[in-house]
Amino acid sequence: MINHVRVSTFSRVRRLFLIGxxxxxxxxxxxQAASDPSDLWAVYASYLESAKYIDLTHPFEPNQAVWxxxxxxxxxxxxxxxxxxxxxxxxxxxxxxxxxxxxxxxxLPTDQYGTQLDPPAHWNPxxxxxxxxxxxxxxxxxxxxxxxxxxxSDPGYALSVKDVTDWExxxxxxxxxxxxxxxxxxxxxxxxxxxxxxxxFPGVSLAALKFLHLERDILFHGHEPxxxxxxxxxxxxxxxxxxxxxxxxxxxxxxxxxxxxxxIVIGFAKPLGGTGGFARYVAVVPSAWEHxxxxxxxxGAPLGTQASRLIRDAAGVMRPQSTTTETPE
Numbered sequence: 488m489i490n491h492v493r494v495s496t497f498s499r500v501r502r503l504f505l506i507g508x509x510x511x512x513x514x515x516x517x518x519q520a521a522s523d524p525s526d527l528w529a530v531y532a533s534y535l536e537s538a539k540y541i542d543l544t545h546p547f548e549p550n551q552a553v554w555x556x557x558x559x560x561x562x563x564x565x566x567x568x569x570x571x572x573x574x575x576x577x578x579x580x581x582x583x584x585x586x587x588x589x590x591x592x593x594x595l596p597t598d599q600y601g602t603q604l605d606p607p608a609h610w611n612p613x614x615x616x617x618x619x620x621x622x623x624x625x626x627x628x629x630x631x632x633x634x635x636x637x638x639x640s641d642p643g644y645a646l647s648v649k650d651v652t653d654w655e656x657x658x659x660x661x662x663x664x665x666x667x668x669x670x671x672x673x674x675x676x677x678x679x680x681x682x683x684x685x686x687x688f689p690g691v692s693l694a695a696l697k698f699l700h701l702e703r704d705i706l707f708h709g710h711e712p713x714x715x716x717x718x719x720x721x722x723x724x725x726x727x728x729x730x731x732x733x734x735x736x737x738x739x740x741x742x743x744x745x746x747x748x749x750x751i752v753i754g755f756a757k758p759l760g761g762t763g764g765f766a767r768y769v770a771v772v773p774s775a776w777e778h779x780x781x782x783x784x785x786x787g788a789p790l791g792t793q794a795s796r797l798i799r800d801a802a803g804v805m806r807p808q809s810t811t812t813e814t815p816e
Contacts (some may be wrong), residue, residue, distance in 0.1 A: 495786055513640065517539075537647040537777025543751075543768040545739050548602035549657035549802040554713055557597040562803030565590035589797075591805065598763030599713075600663060600697075601750045602737040604755045610728030617761030620733065627706055629751035629770055630654070631744050635672040645689025645716060646695045651703075663704040665780045666751050670741035677739070683712070690716035695769040700732055709735030709768070716756070731742040735768065743778040744770045 545551070549562050564580040573584070581590050599609070613662025632654045637644040646669050657660060671689035676682055690709055699705045710787055713736050715723040717811075750771040755764035772779050795809040 493795060495778060498616055521659075522619065534774075536782050537774040539776055539781050541740055541743050541770040541772060541779040543738050543740050543744070544602040544766065545674070545737055547595075547765065547803060550680070551601065552677060552680045552713060553597070553600060555684060557599060557665055560563055560596065561594040563592050563594075564593045564799060564803070578667060589805070591803070595765075598758070598761055598765065599736075600765065602739065602762070602766050602768065603735070604707075604753070604764035604766040605724075605727045605728070605734045606762065606764065607731045607733065608760075610725060611731070614731060615733075615763040616759075617755065618757050618759045620755070620764070622708065623754050626750055626752050628662045629668050629744070629749040630661050630665050630667045631741055631746045631749075633670040633741075633746065635670055635742070638671045638673065638689045641687075642689065643717060645690035645692040647692055648694050648698045651695055652726060654746065657755050659705045660706060661699070663746070664706045666735075666753075667699055667705050667708045668738055668744075668751075669708060669710045670733070670744075671711050672742055673740040674737075674741070680729075682810050686717050688712045688714075688717065689724050690714070690718075692716070693718075696723050696727060700727075706737060707733040709738045709742065711738050735766065738768060738769075745772055745776060747771060764811060784798075 490699040528574070547560060549560050551559065553559055554695065565581045567575040567577055570576050572792075575581070581588060583589055592754050593764040595608070599605070604617070604620070604807065606617050606620060608619075632646065632650055634644055634646050634650055637650075650702060651661070661667065668690055669689075673683070675688050689712060691717070696708065696715075699708055715727070716723060723736070752769040752771060754769075755766040757764075770779070774781065795807045797805045798808045798811060800811045
């Protein structure tokens with residue numbers, strides 16, 4: 488059983504302030520929403536339904552950037568593991584025309600793959616694993632600190648304490664237990680697999696990590712590259728994991744998100760004892776923001792259809808036939 492450290496919670500005044508700012512309710516409405524859980528439906532109807540949503544996640548695939556010590560994934564059709572007389576035999580692929588459905592198999596040589604959530608157990612032999620991460624990670628205030636301008640002239644630039652305090656001089660103190668994402672625009676190089684992982688690439692300094700966690704009490708930070716820094720010992724990641732902090736890696740699209748005033752929704756796979764997590768991060772931004780899509784515009788039920796019939800490409804990925812040169816079986 489993981490030992491959870493008890494930490495101080497937001498004061499009632501801070502809760503009301505955050506609800507008022509993030510949700511845009513009046514003082515009385517914020518008071519009611521904070522005291523009556525049933526009013527979370529009102530919060531959704533009043534703000535979250537009209538807010539916009541931005542995916543901060545790379546889809547994982549067979550050919551992509553990965554830390555050089557790990558391999559890449561293999562995608563293929565799922566096959567029958569047992570005989571079902573008159574329906575399927577061992578080793579048969581499931582097919583639309585023959586069985587009414589398809590399924591896929593994924594061989595993932597590492598849980599450090601694509602957009603991810605690193606738990607302390609990745610480095611720490613007594614650290615929390617992915618299955619120990621509490622459900623309270625699910626939604627938090629989102630802070631975006633940009634170092635994109637510095638990275639343009641210095642690809643190896645690392646977030647500094649001054650970058651953090653400069654952000655605070657513009658926007659105010661970072662909320663405790665928020666998620667801080669470091670924007671570098673490195674995600675735009677994701678398809679350039681060779682360059683993406685090659686040094687120099689942007690990082691986060693150890694001093695900045697200590698400041699964010701010890702002085703600002705953030706939940707975790709995230710960055711666009713697949714490593715925290717380029718030091719020989721990965722000192723930042725070592726410090727985080729051995730001090731029982733998580734981190735996000737391989738984050739995308741931070742250039743589409745405001746520096747302040749947004750929320751982040753966090754989802755991740757939950758393998759028992761997992762030392763890494765295939766994650767999905769979604770930013771929830773104000774309805775007036777120029778990027779993103781609203782549930783009112785894209786409710787998600789029913790979902791859209793493909794431009795043409797799905798087939799499996801040479802790498803095992805299901806794609807519309809019109810985007811491949813292959814023919815369905």
